[in-house]
Amino acid sequence: MTGPWLGAVADDLTGACDLADAVSEAGGSAVVVVGHPTAPPPACDCVVVALKSRTAPGGQAVAESLAAARWLLDAGCTTLYQKYCSTFDSTDEGNIGPVADALVDLVGGADTIAVGTPATPRVGRTVYQGHLFVGRQLLSESPLRDHPLTPMRDPDLVRVLSRQAEGRVALVDWATVAAGPAAVIAAVEAARRDGARHVIVDALADGDLDTLATALLATPESGRLVGGAAGLAAALARVSGTVAGSPVAGSPVAGSPVAGAGPGGAVAARAVPVVPEGRRLILSGSCSARTREQVDGFSGPRVALSPVDLDTSFPATVDAVAAAVARAYRDTAGPVLVTSSADPEQVARYESRLGPGRAAALLEAATAQIARRAVDTLGVRRLLVAGGETSGAVVRALDLGTLRVGPAAGPGLPWMVPEGGPALALLFKSGNFGAPDLFDTAWRHCP
Template identity: 85%
Template sequence: MTGPWLGAVADDLTGACDLADAVSEAGGSAVVVVGQPTAPPPASDCVVVALKSRTAPRELALAESLAAARWLLGAGCTTLYQKYCSTFDSTDEGNIGPVADALVDLLGGADPVAVGTPATPRVGRTVYQGHLFVGRRLLSESPLRDHPLTPMRDPDLVRVLSRQAGGGVALVDRATVTAGPAAVTVALEAARRDGARHVIVDALTDGDLDTLAEALLAMPGRPLVGGAAGLGAALARVSGTAARRSPGDGGAVAARAVPVVPPGRQLILSGSCSARTREQVDGFPGPRVTLSPVDLDTTSPGAVDAVVAAVARAYRDTTGPVLVTSSADPEQVAASEARLGPGRAAALLEAATARIARRAVDTLGVRRLLVAGGETSGAVVRALDLGTLRVGPAAGPGLPWMVPEGGPALALLLKSGNFGDPDLFTTAWRHCP
């Protein structure tokens, strides 16, 4: 059995699925392992360990990331990848920089260095002169500037990373990238000799990412590679992953090969408060049930029972999906936080949504779930006690349907809040396995 060559430590679940989808799109097979792995990795080209470390306390994020990295390296992964968000979601305290420092130390070697970029052109994320763009706008001018957990007000990634990480931060600009892989390798080696511990690289196109990937794979030593789904896909393309052996001759399983999921009901659970998810909620034409943190805090313990009962009633009148939503605009989120205290509203909603998911699967015949929001997705997957997820068909870039391996017969689309077309809640089901 062929072991994975690419091992990724992801700071949230939806980002892990995004990376696995990108590798699959490049022709490789990929699995997502939820939480700290214990068993040997399944046959696959790429294994992504999905943690909940993006906004976790620093020491917890470091401990979990190091444990996952050691497991991946022990499984034979030759390239270690730090997966973070394509919008570099973090605060000035981290956790992207501190985790990168810890993983660089783990890899060791002479003059260890972390090299990466969040650029993912297929979803409109690009980096130029070290500045991150979301579509045509700087990150600081996009809706991400008001993210409730990681407001991104500075688009200069060199500056942001310098506030988080130890050691110098250098930039390889696009003029160097367009000169080819050899020029990038020379620039990376020069930055390392000059004492840089972290290097951000410009990229505007997938071709730029392929150039960087070729340079990284040829680089002496073993650098830590970091980024979003874009660079991970480039590594898969450049490495020749698409020429893998077939399942019949003992190699990794084929890309997007998933277990069969029996027929069942469809449920949408929306916890993201991003502008795109709110647009998707507003455009959904089917029945919906609203989940309020204030109600969860002030009503009887039967609040979740009432929501499940409302969902059951909705299924009597529709054969399509039902939406349970707690998505709210920034003003509503702020009001809930002010009333309930910092973090309590989010905690109540995550716990309730997870219980609703469990009940829907156990008692309402739900077999297909679309979950919006990274924290919400993590809570749902933990409630369903899912371990390893294989990548199935995609409903759009970074939006793969995932099917558990060796677990309950379910299909899940675990959506980052900012991803997907406005009509995703209606159209995603066409691609469901």
């Protein structure tokens, strides 16, 4: 059995799991490797390296992304993928653009071009005329405009990326995509000749992503870097078995049969180790509108976690929250929720009182400790963690390495099981993902 053909560098853990779930849904097998990998990857079609680089200092994000990319290329991955959020979460300083610039140089230098799209129609993310939509709303009119770390107030991705990246940013519009893979290839080549270094591609449906994937897989790997959210990665997995290494036919292959593995062949998708019975815990650190709705709708016991209390006395507050969780388990057989989710106004008050970034740092550290105690002393074996930064903190506290993709509780919401232990099932939820009742229903799908 050969190694992976698709290697992705993800800027956070929840996004890594989202991509792995999408590839699995398309019939491939995928694993997520947390942090800085050293050992060779396990057998699979797709390896996703989950970093914590979305809001890291630019130099750190670039260095970590390059290290992960080199490892993926050394592991034999023929397609390198830069995974960023389907809502293009970043600031005018980056980190999507600077990381893309560095990966372009790594892949092939001056003649290489980065081509991608955050469009992921299965979760309502589409791109038209270079503008990103969240459902029916422009990105700038969605709740993402008030994200506490990466407020997204410009929906024009060509403009956003131009402020971050070196070189010109071009657009391949939907009319070109609708004309088929050959038209996309011609448009990308024209952009390259005109000096573009990055290309954003429109996509309104999965068929558009299949068209783009067909075009990309028909071009030399050394001449392009692929980038995007989970949607384009799924399209690559869908079409890879029929077009990889073959001339492009000029039409999308959406709906064509998939053998269930990429060019390398691998183990079955969603094959995970058995997880023993145990208690269930929800740790919610996301402040997104959807997560707050999920917190409000949760039917079980909840324990609040306050950054102000943590700032006053961190150890005592962590002890008190852990004790409250233990008491709750005496009265319920269901999950218990620990939440620090807050609305934008409350987040602003925390920032004003504690200083920029202080509240988030305190909450991440405390949530990580609570997760570790819950697993070590309370018999918790199933954790649902809401929020990318919170998920990253928890996975580091639990010292998790390689995660396999299990059953999904919804699009982009796979249960993950560590390979080689500990015996846990974990769902790492991006802030805006999931149905309103997810905190009550996710357990039905747990391995």
